[in-house]
Every structure is written in structure tokens, then in C-alpha cells.
Amino acid sequence: MNAYQLPVYKKALEIFKISSAVSSYFSDNRHVIEMELSSVPAHNYAGRLVTESLQLAPGIAGVMTARTKELQLKRIEKIRKAAKRIKSNCRNIEITGIKETEFLDLLQREILHFEHLISDWIHQNQKN
Numbered sequence: 001m002n003a004y005q006l007p008v009y010k011k012a013l014e015i016f017k018i019s020s021a022v023s024s025y026f027s028d029n030r031h032v033i034e035m036e037l038s039s040v041p042a043h044n045y046a047g048r049l050v051t052e053s054l055q056l057a058p059g060i061a062g063v064m065t066a067r068t069k070e071l072q073l074k075r076i077e078k079i080r081k082a083a084k085r086i087k088s089n090c091r092n093i094e095i096t097g098i099k100e101t102e103f104l105d106l107l108q109r110e111i112l113h114f115e116h117l118i119s120d121w122i123h124q125n126q127k128n
Helices: 007-026 032-037 041-053 056-065 070-093 102-127
Strands: none
Touching: 007 041, 007 056, 007 070, 007 102, 032 041, 041 070, 056 070, 070 102
16 A cells, blocks of 8 residues: 555645644744744744644655665654644644634644554554
8 A cells, every 4th residue: 555545644634734724824824934933932833833744744655665664663753753743833822822722622633643543553564
């Protein structure tokens, strides 16, 4: 099976779309570079949501093409760290005083689901 057909890959794409929408909403439709350079902390965290979520799907594809188990495990760890940073950025946006947290809650639920999919995928690959 190629990476594009995996549920975990599809979830990674969903997370990127949600992160992009959330970031756009909280940063008044700024470009990612503008978010990073903004003096508003919520904009910085929103920009980081996009950059971190952008790593997930290519990371999954990278695991699929890794030649050794060791390299697969390193790539999986990078994916897990990116997911953790997304959750952290969601919390940081909340701390800045944003009132509309429904979108952040949705993103955090999707990340949790993604983490479960990653675990299931790893266990399935270990059996093969």
C-alpha cells in the first residue's frame, strides 16, 4: 500500500487543512511568514501550527520509503514531535486570551486521533 492510501496520511492532510484554516482565522488571513514576524503572540503560534502540520504528511511518506527500521523509527519520532508541538501551539494560542477555542478544540481532537492512528500503524507494521 502506498502512503497516500493510508488513513494516517489522510488524517495528516486533514490536520494541515484545519491548521491552515485555524491559523488564517486567528491571524486575520496573514501569510505564514507575516505570522512568524508579527508582534502578536497568537499570530506567531498560528504560523507555527501551519509549519508543524506541514511536516506530517511528508513525514508519513518518508517512513514508507525508509530503507531501514532504524530510519523509520527516527522519522516516526519526528512526526510525533511535530504533533506534540501542534498541541503545544494550540495551548499557547488559548493562553493568549483567544475567546473562540472551538477550532482549537477540533484541531486538538484531530491530533489525538492522528496519534492513535500512528500507534496503530506502527503496531501493524511491526507484525509484518
